[in-house]
Amino acid sequence: MSAAEITLVAVGVLALVAVVLVNLAQRVDRLHRRVVGSRSTLEAQLVRRAEAAAELAAADALDPASAVIVAEAAWAAAVHAPRLVGGEDGDLADTGVERGLVESELTIALRAALGDAEDLAELRADPAGAALLERLESTCYRAQLARRFHNDAVVATQQLRRNPLVRLFRLAGRAAMPVTFEMDDEVFGGAPPATGS
């Protein structure tokens, strides 16, 4: 083989490697965007859930003790706890664990305050209570959806980032490895609302 031929083959191989790497980088990048996007959706849904809980607490539909506890938990979740997004460049802020605990506390407070199926039926008998409850159910369900979709994106990203090529060539850049968002989100025993929003 002449020098020219060797060069040609080398260039060809390099080009092929480059295509593979660019492809991989694009996949990693797309997944990162999915993680950031779904995370901001999750953030928005969690806030709506806390708002619905706060409204229920403010509406005199619960007993006074429950109302105070739910209102406190909702306030903590919607205002005090660290945000999931809003870092400088929408980075994957490492705030999930703390936020998850606060959101779980809201879930536990709601579960205790709402009681069992009979108590729920009683609350539903009152039109004002029914409307508030329906909103809470819908927001809880949507928060569950948002968390599921976010965690899907996280798991897919983690899988791809374990690929040896992605690690060797640092295709993930400086982005932190995303982690799934864990919380107790079963306010209504997993039964989705019968009506949409």
Place this chain on the structure above:
Amino acid sequence: MPASTLRVGLVSPYAWEVPGGVNFHIRDLAEHLTALGHEVSVLAPADDEAELPPYVTPAGSTVPVSYNGSTARLAFGPMVARRVARWLKEGDHDVVHIHEPIVPSVGLIALRSATAPVVATFHSSQERSRAMMIANPLVRPGLERINARIAVSEDARRTLVEHLGGDAVVIPNGVDVQRFADGRPDPRWQGTPERPTIAFLGRLDEPRKGLQVLLGAIPELRRRHPGARVLVAGRGDLDRALDEAGLTRDDVEHLGEISEGDKLALFASVDVYVAPQTGGESFGIVLVEAMSAGAAVVASDLNAFRAVLDDGASGRLFRTGDPADLARVLGEALDDRDGTRALVEHARTAVRRYDWSVVAARVLDVYAMVTQAPADEDGLLTRLLRGFRRDE
């Protein structure tokens, strides 16, 4: 919350003119979303000459391909890919909802070229070959583009979770419960206490539909209920099936392939609908239809059927593939009239969760979750450069 109008693109992998569960589901979903004020367009494999509803765009003609153990009519190739690209571009969808995205057809192509958020519904329960398809390196990058996954049953969800990681939301297939509840009985198929009617509906020559299990139960059933009439509806060679079971034409009543209207009447008329399927079912929409119409259901105890029947609260279950057990349970359903009536009553309320009004609302919940985050339109290079500039 006032729902704003969404531009929804639905994608089917299977030939539109071939009747099948996935396409019926897409048709109903399209019509219900349209009724709710959304703009819906469907992309499905079909010939240009085919008669299509106005909302369906043909993606090109199909080729019969042996896939996943049976022959499916799929569309692929450069012409199809160009049409998919054009449909996506012209549609400018807010959300693209791809059904059966791992079937190598229009959906898989759309998955790779869609820029809008993608929702995917996994219909069939995933057998081993499908699980391998999920692991296929050519499919994987496409699957990463799915923003939200829907499974039609717990079974379908479990396989997805096992093979793909992550999770999926279970949203069952929809049924027009009211339409079936309003079905008018047909005297030809109505049973009497002496001559109760039992109906089977499904392909006669497809073993997994379980006609042989039902035929095997007939002799024993006749010993206990000599007057029982077994009505068999569906496409296929009945004589061959009867031969194999050692029965004759006199043992069953052959209805042949029946129309949608006749199906409504059949379910509204018969005493018992029997679903002896032996496997490969992930949901069981026919059970929901029969339950909506008020027929008592006797079904094999597949996971999917067990779930639809609320673990036996909405209908009776028998051991899958066991004719003797089926005969026993059928006898029970005919003898214990009060028990059967109670099951039918429970079923009438239980089916509400499969009504399209509920199902469509839940699908819209999923759409809302993926359309909320604004899509980042810039390419990788643009953002890399922007990132570098910010670092300086």
